[in-house]
Each structure stands twice: as structure tokens, then as C-alpha cells.
Amino acid sequence: MKSESSHTPPNQVASSASKLSKVYDRDFVLTDEYRAALPDMQNADSQQIFGANVPILKVGISNFRIPLRYITPSSDTLTLETSVTGTVSLEANQKGINMSRIMRVFYTYQDRIFTPDVLKEILLQYKAEIQAHRAQLKLSFEYPVLKPSLRSGLEGWQYYRSAFEGRIDELNRFRKYIHFDFVYSSACPCSSELSEHARESRDVYGIPHSQRSTARISVEVAEGAHLSIERIQELCLEALQTETQVMVKREDEQAFAEMNGAFTKFVEDAARLLHEQLDNEPKIVDFQVACAHLESLHSHDAVAVINKGVPGGFTGHFEDFKSLIR
Numbered sequence: 001m002k003s004e005s006s007h008t009p010p011n012q013v014a015s016s017a018s019k020l021s022k023v024y025d026r027d028f029v030l031t032d033e034y035r036a037a038l039p040d041m042q043n044a045d046s047q048q049i050f051g052a053n054v055p056i057l058k059v060g061i062s063n064f065r066i067p068l069r070y071i072t073p074s075s076d077t078l079t080l081e082t083s084v085t086g087t088v089s090l091e092a093n094q095k096g097i098n099m100s101r102i103m104r105v106f107y108t109y110q111d112r113i114f115t116p117d118v119l120k121e122i123l124l125q126y127k128a129e130i131q132a133h134r135a136q137l138k139l140s141f142e143y144p145v146l147k148p149s150l151r152s153g154l155e156g157w158q159y160y161r162s163a164f165e166g167r168i169d170e171l172n173r174f175r176k177y178i179h180f181d182f183v184y185s186s187a188c189p190c191s192s193e194l195s196e197h198a199r200e201s202r203d204v205y206g207i208p209h210s211q212r213s214t215a216r217i218s219v220e221v222a223e224g225a226h227l228s229i230e231r232i233q234e235l236c237l238e239a240l241q242t243e244t245q246v247m248v249k250r251e252d253e254q255a256f257a258e259m260n261g262a263f264t265k266f267v268e269d270a271a272r273l274l275h276e277q278l279d280n281e282p283k284i285v286d287f288q289v290a291c292a293h294l295e296s297l298h299s300h301d302a303v304a305v306i307n308k309g310v311p312g313g314f315t316g317h318f319e320d321f322k323s324l325i326r
Helices: 010-018 032-037 099-107 118-130 189-202 229-240 250-262 267-279
Strands: 056-071 077-090 135-148 155-168 174-187 210-221 284-293 302-307
Touching (some): 077 099, 099 118, 135 229, 174 189, 174 250, 174 267, 267 302
């Protein structure tokens, strides 16, 4: 049992606290000596680790925002608000990492034009400065493309939820990915046939159901290859045809109704049509597709996942279908 003398009397604690200044010193001058004396708990020894002394797969920061420049196929540049997630591995016996260093390293590249290949340089610097074995970086942004209407000649900006991702392992092997959301209309083939049956057999007017749907495309880009956001959009449009429209007049709405009639699709059809297009693009070495149809008939959604099936690649694991419903 500890003696009374091992405790600081409450009156002495209160007296000591009352001597602390509560005024912000705007004239304080930071010196090198003062900076060197600041506590650094991230680099504390393993005795300061709380819980199990085991490796951590990913540790870092998520959703720090910064305007970055991206290049278009016509060599123009776009400055887009970007949400950055940067993580590194942490080995056993290491207390933690300096989180702000992830941001500081990234900010040294802020004036670059960003492509997936630029991420390799940043990740190598992460590994060197933070002393990590593995590192990962993801840039999420809304990418604008000017799209024409179907018949009226109008144009409008379609925004695509997109992301560049880079991963680097213990041997400095770099892999680059692009993630892309494509929003389209899915008219139900079954509902279409049932409506026609009612019309033909009983002279009853019926409207087939269709709904806004989303496909999330994740592709691994071949080493040395450049794949644009516009090219991925073209592949999705070729596969599904019925992309939602931006600027619409009556003639465009009629054209869209005709297009939905010409390209009815179940969620299974959508997944397989996208597989066919992505599998034929030589710049894509691996891919995964997750589709969600926000059903207007049912009180639930129809979903599907498909992948290329490359050993060591995308596994087909996808559970976040709610993130596809807009």
C-alpha cells in the first residue's frame, strides 16, 4: 500500500495549476532548441504501445481535400477538388506514424498534373520518410465531361465519380487502379414483355418499369499504359447505351424512351455487357464491376458483381451496394 507521502496534496495541485498562464502568447518565438525538446509520442519505444504489439495493415489519414490538376485526352487540364486518402503499413514495435507527414509529403506534389503514375513517386517517398513496408494512396474526385443530348443538339456537363489509386509493396512493386461510377437507366425486359402481352391480348395499356442504376468499375491499368476517364466512360456507354441525360427537351425524352426499349437489361445483363467491353481493352489487365438497380417495382435493389478472374487480382468481394444508390 502506498504511503500518504507518495501523493501530491490537492491543495498543492490547485496551487500549481493556478500559476499556469491562460493567455495566448502571440510574441512567442520558436527556436530550434525548443522544437527539438517537444515530445514525440509517435516515435516512442515499444514499451509505450497500448494493446497487442502487432503490425497494423493500414494507418494514415482519409479525406483531406486539395485542388489538383488532371489532364484530358485533348491535353487540357482540369483543376478539381480532390479527397485524398493516404495510408502506410505499421510494423510491430512501432508506436505510430507522424500523420501530418503524409499530408506534408503530398503537398510537395500539389503542383503536378496528376495521373495514376504520379502516385508511384509519392508512395516511394512515403515509404522512405515514414519507414513503412507498404503504402497506398487514393484520390477521389468528380470528373466533368461535356455530353450532347440525344436529338435536340443541347449540351451539358456530366459529372463522374472517379478515383485514382496506387499501391506499392515491400519490393516496390507498383500497381495502379482507376475507379469509375457510371449511372444509367435499366428498363426491365420482363416488365416490357408483360406490358406488351397486356396490350396485345387484352388491349390494356401498361408502362414497363425502369430505374436509375449505377455500375462501379474498378480496373487495374497495365504497366506503362495510360487510360483516360473518357475511355472508361466510352466503354461503359458502348456496353449499356442508356446513360442518364443532362440536358433534355421533349425530343430527347422521346429518344431516351426509345433507347430504353431497344436496350432493356436485367442487372445480370448489365454486368456481363460491361465484362465484355472491359475484357477487350488491352490497357486493362484486371477489373471488377459492381452493379445496383434501384428497383421501381420492388422495395429492394437488384445487385450483381463480376470480375475478370486474374490470380492475385480483384476477388469479386463487394458489399457496399448502398453507396451505389443515388
